[in-house]
Amino acid sequence: MELRLNFVLSKRVINVSESATVSTSAKAAKMTAEGRKIINFGVGEPDFTTPAGEINYAFEKAKEGFTHYTPSKGYVELRTKISKKINNNIHSLNADNIIVTPTKFAINLAVMAIADEGDEIIIPEPYFLSYPEICRIYGVKPVEVPTNDDFSLNLERIENSITPRTRGIIISNPANPTGKVFSTDEIKALQKLCIDEEIYFIQDQIYEELVFDGKIQDIVEMDPEMNHTILISGFSKSYAMTGWRIGYLASSREFIGAVDKLQQQTITCAPSISQMAAIYALDDDESPKAMKEVFRKRRELVYNMIRDIKGLNLIKPEGAFYVFPSYDLNISSVEFCKKILDSKGLLLTPGSAFGKQGEGHFRISYALSEDKLKEGIALLASFMDEQSKI
Template sequence: MSTDTNSMSRHLNPVICSLPPSGIRRFFDLVATTKGVISLGVGEPDFVTPWHIREACFDALERGFTMYTSNLGLLELRQEIAKFLDNAYDVTYNPQDEILITVGASEAVDLVMRATLQPGDEVLIPEPCYVSYAPTVIMAGGVAVPVPTYVEDEFRLTVQALERAVTPRTKLVVLCYPNNPTGAIMNREQMAAIATFAQQHDLLVLSDEIYADLTYEGTHESFASLPGMLERTILLGGFSKSYAMTGWRIGYACGHKEIVAQMTKIHQYTMLCAPIMGQMAAVEALRNGQSEKERMVEEYDQRRRYVVARFNRMGLYCFEPRGAFYAFPQITSTGLSSEEFCARLLAEEKVAVVPGNAFGQSGEGFIRVSYAYSMTNLTAALDKIEIFVQRCATGSPSPKG
């Protein structure tokens, strides 16, 4: 077989070739080659999916539920999602044609972009942000426009920043609160200003609320619940984070039936449907998973307080994240860039965290630390990070130096 990459490149899509690999995954290629690493990098619960949810899957298999579902997903699951959203966030969707079950919330992001964007349409994306937003915009033919947020504002999106970025080509605004990677949240008053902006400029809003249940102060407010926003908003959610179901790949999208219909069309030609066993497990999660969910959230909250306090004590300023399960400490005092900090920390102390610039240029000077890990691992990792920070402050050589 020929190994001439130049001859192969002419067969490939240049748009896809131009996309950089995920900054998270690229960094963790290094982690995979280093033995004995304590990783605080992956946004995945360390809890196993609660037993009663797993048992629902086993029961589905024993009863022979191994077939396709409707492209929209099991009606039973869509009904439970509609009930949950109505009770929890006061947003009402028709399970018949306004809710689509997806293969994780990440697929839903892709479907939104491809169903709504025309070539050249612009999408305003607050940064730092989840790594998939901009690439899915580009793959759909759109233009990703970063909108920086700042630690001084606790990484909340402001109308002033949006006004500086909006143009006549703007079609969509992305929101992700609680936020990955910063843990920031927005209250109803702050979101109302964004809602007014969306109405004034006739924009759609993709509201990725996958971390909604992981809110530690007050209660989560869904963007779709704001006046005039239900029809403009495509609301995304899922089961990965709040029910420790990452590998099950069950997410959902809710919105105006015309948008959902076009998303479903793409979904039926690519994924067809989410696995039926996972959908039936998700039904069980919504019906009987509240106590287990609350137990996990309480544990995350304890870890959150510990991690933030440790970073601030060691001299790395860390604003208090009030949602998700990430801390985003500032590392500029060490004199290192985000990538330098992470690479040296991995090499010298065998601790893996993610450089902040993996989430957009405004993440430079920060690192993302997941506290979805045991207290044992968190304590050991933070002890090593503190040693590393002290070494940077004194200019001491590395252990191998």
């Protein structure tokens, strides 16, 4: 008699989509293994190896025995250094305002802590594709609100989207996928709205060291006690430490105490060795600067090449390491990316992965060598030329 196992999945699992960037990179890896030459413009991490100083320091600390559990909030030394970085000799945050956690899990902690099932979080489009899916994991409704044509925030639309169930607003700044750096006036207005409405303003500034034009507004300035403010950041992009999975969340002491309970009952603590690398990284000023200059040069290269391609339109990004062109073809972004992958071996991320406003766009990561960028954009130009003749 044949035995059959019936697996019953929760709505939580069924309602959550795969990460488009992870799944497309997996597809590229499969095609490469099959012998296809693929240029991967979908990658969301620096192409650099973690700086040697960070690696060596963590390795030595591991040999010294720092391979055990850490305090659930993270090592006090690391949290103190993070608070000093955020303070910038202006504010008075301390270790009690910080919890160290594995990068994206900081977003999970924030959503779990501020919203119950059926509550809402406003997410301006185009957005980091994990924001709405993380909300759905916890039964929270993501309320997607379009930005303006230049990707600046539309405060009127955001304000009109607030309901009695709204618990917060989340943005990435600099923005993924657009590279937009929101102005001081935009952020102050948005933060004031959150304070007035008694909801949380969540700013994910994981790309904070990669700002080429403008600056990131200090969000502690308007809310010194961080009673309505949550700052999320980490070491993945600025120090090429994606695999170390180390980041942090900053907010009021009361809020950090609350999310610490969640961390204790989920992951317990962030990895000890990664925390040691982060301690060293906060004294390493040169590596982020050097990487930033490489990315600045690549941004200019990619921007100048793409703007010369007929049928593509592009707003120059101000930060991060992405460009988000639109195209004039009458096909979906998923179909666009499928066609160019199949015909040219060029992997792009469809704009629809980043919200409805992303339709008609695609994302390019320029976290690749200049040679690969030139080769890939030449393939993009060839593809657009061929499509114009169909």
